Amino acid sequence: MEALQNGNDKMTNYRWVICSMLFFATTVNYLDRQVLSLTWDEFIKPEFHWNESHYGTITSIFSLVYAVCMIFAGKFIDWMGTKKGYLWAIGIWSLGACMHAGCGIFTEYWTGIGSKAALIGATGDVVVTISTVSMYAFLAARCILALGESGNFPAAIKVTAEYFPKKDRAYATSIFNAGASIGALIAPLTIPYLAKFLGWEMAFIVIGVFGFVWMGLWVFIYSTPSKSKHVNKVELEYIEQDKDDNDTVKETEHKEKSISIWKAFSYKQTWSFAIGKFATDGVWWFFLFWTPSYLSTQFNIKTSEGLGIALIFTLYAITMLSIYGGKLPTIIINKTGLNPYAARMRAMLIFAFIPLLVLLAQPLGTISPWLPIIMIGLGCAAHQSWSANIFSTVGDMFPKSAIATVTGIGGMAGGIGSMIMQYVAGNLFVYAAGTTLVDGQEVEMTKELLAQGATFLQPQMEFMGFYGKPAGYFIIFCVCAVSYLIGWIIMKSLVPKYKPIVLE
Template sequence: MTNYRWTICLMLFIATTINYMDRQVLSLTWKDFIAPEFNWTDANYGTIAGFFSILYSISMLFVGKFVDKIGTKKGYLWAIGIWSVGACLHTFCGIVTAGISTGTWAFTFEGAREAIEAAETAGTVIWSVSTVSIWLFLAARSILAVGESGNFPCAIKVTAEYFPKKDRAFATSVFNAGAQLGALLAPFTIPVIARYMGWEMSFLIIGALGFFWMGFWVRMYETPSKQKKVNKAELEYIEQDRLSEASETSKPATEEKKEKGISLWKCFTFRQTWAVIFGRCLPDGVWWFFLFWAPAYVKDVYGYSSDSTMGMLLIFTLYLISMLSIIGGYLPTVFITRLGMNPFAGRMRAMFIFSLFPLLGLFAQPLGNISCWFPIIIIGIIGAAHQSWSANTYTVVSDMFPKSAVATVTGIGGMAGGIGSLLFNQGSGILFTYSKETNMSFMGFEGIHAGYMIVFLIASVAYLFSWIMIKILVPKYKIIEI
């Protein structure tokens, strides 16, 4: 049997790595490089992160249907092409800000910085540098959000095409580990590029990676039945679920019939869809909070900049620990194959286990008074639990819905995750600015420390609450029939 399905999984892994590196550039550069230049506050950054999240979520609602319609090959090309363009456009926000706010158009990055500094010193700024820069970054983030929203609907649909149900959670956890690898590479590359070449080049260099991936995808991807590198034995392994169902009903399964689609609004009438929504909303908000705010947390609470050796080591350690999610992705396979559980029951048992680990977040801030390594390790464990949880939430979709609707429902789940991210990021930005200005107190913590304690408290119980809601909505395994 050939194993070309794992080559395709590797392509998904690389795409997800690029996806998260593009997403991380802003979080690793804004506090130390961009904010001083444009006078941003935490609330300003929270607005940008929140706007990205809500546009990402809205796009997810429709991109899944788009991918189901045009197919994964073309869909993935569109997605990564758009987000790579959006990532590269961030590069020119400084130049355009200088031109609009000062009336002086410089065509080099350093010239733009000098124009802004000179205008602010002389008091000749036409438009607020902060306001103009925020709007330009919002525009670039909009394009990035629309493109990035296609990654997971495409990847989950490809996984459903290339893997049987019992292997999908593990395959998903493998390609989903690209998120952690992207986050691991980011702190050792992006701040260094920003320090020595300017923050603009960090967006340009990382953004260009997607265009290289597109060239390989065009040559390497075809559906399993059309892929010459997939032999008969591997194709039978991939299609074992369909063949088994056909055997049970005594119907021939020589060819895969085209399945009926499900309209976007019809999907919302199923309890299974709402289970996916609850499984993604709060948990994704927690993950995106750590993704967007971890560098700022290290700087605000412990004073380490993103380009300092200690700052890079802390962020690297956080995401290195989160790589343990690959093991977590294999856990449902153990329950399914060794205990004979159906796919949904196996995943729900695994997800309950994963929902308990984030409770460690309740101790992150108190232990941080002893050493900064304690909260970093705890956040890393929560990250590993999240990615394990996420891999199974994605796979639950392909368990309960026909392939023709997988990308659509995955998109709906992504929309829910984006809304959760909006609430976490926008709310956190406002909370942190307020906590600094008022020196608020909460559970023995003051100022920004109190703000982070509140967020850790919410993040810690989010997964257990979500698991309970999924269990209420779908107490037993039931496949959608159309």
């Protein structure tokens, strides 16, 4: 092997170059995912006459398609191989991201309305047609995006298992997983300005192009460690140190046994991972998709304004603390000698308590919008720390040949959990706002209609002293706060001790 012919005693560190590529892919992934959340309320909603129910339907269907595709994406990555599989994934999701830009054109063509101004100024029954047609157009683009994005984490987790020993995988995962926070951090600094000055359509196109750039780099940078000319013998031995561990499955790259999707479901370890994802993924996606709308609803703050940008930026800057969360299991291992799974579960229990701070978001929001953002930011940091470790439990338990498949199953469960969360949230917020009659039609009660003297047909919801949509947000925040403890308890019950899978 060419890598072994490099006789340098000093270890190369090419694994971190690969990790940086995973980081950038995840950053692009979340940038593409967040364009809609940062443009719909201020730019897209007025043009297509949407309400929270339309947006909730789009985000929930995206989550459902993502969930279904995840179960096959993992198997696809295992079958296609990491290099080609990742290229297919990011190529498809970048295409889907760019397709969003054509939704307005499609809506104009379908409805026969020839301009954006005419769409915005439409009244009467045609408004229902515009909102419905545009919603389905966005759903189509969103489904293509979900199909491609479903391959990101199965591929990235498989690459991490190829390039890092078990003790370092959670830390490496936390680094590339921080790309989600960086993407969310960059998004409010760029996307609202792109939408404001170039149009929301160009925001989708500009961000979507980054994925194609990444593909060009991946072709030349990636190869398996044993075949890479950039990995010397010392680094290869470090990467493969677990091959001599009696507590792990001994395997070689060319003799790995595969695992079917149905066979994977027969293991408690698979169910533990899947339930942990189901219970918690929806929390992260809720804050990713709904925080801009929350700021607009609760505080009348727009994401294209300085204060809105600063608040979103601060939230995801706090989330960057999750990098240290990936390091915690290694610290526990070094101090206690626990096996990786036990150390990881101990760290995850710590992270499961932190989201309880989200319970304070609404009460503190009566003082300043900065306080709920800080509470949500800490909850999101805990989620990303949790996420880095729960992904690594797959590598602890399963051989490399099964990692992408099991990761895909867990991703499917997480997507289903998110779908339920998005759908319930969207409809809850519309219901919580109350309704009134306008021109004989039942419509959502708004602050403007209330100021004009409109009366409630359906009264606003009340919860813990909050009324209307703020009451709805408080209910969802309560669910978010306790989800991690529930998930951890179920995971620990299913797999109380470290027990790796041996494929026969």
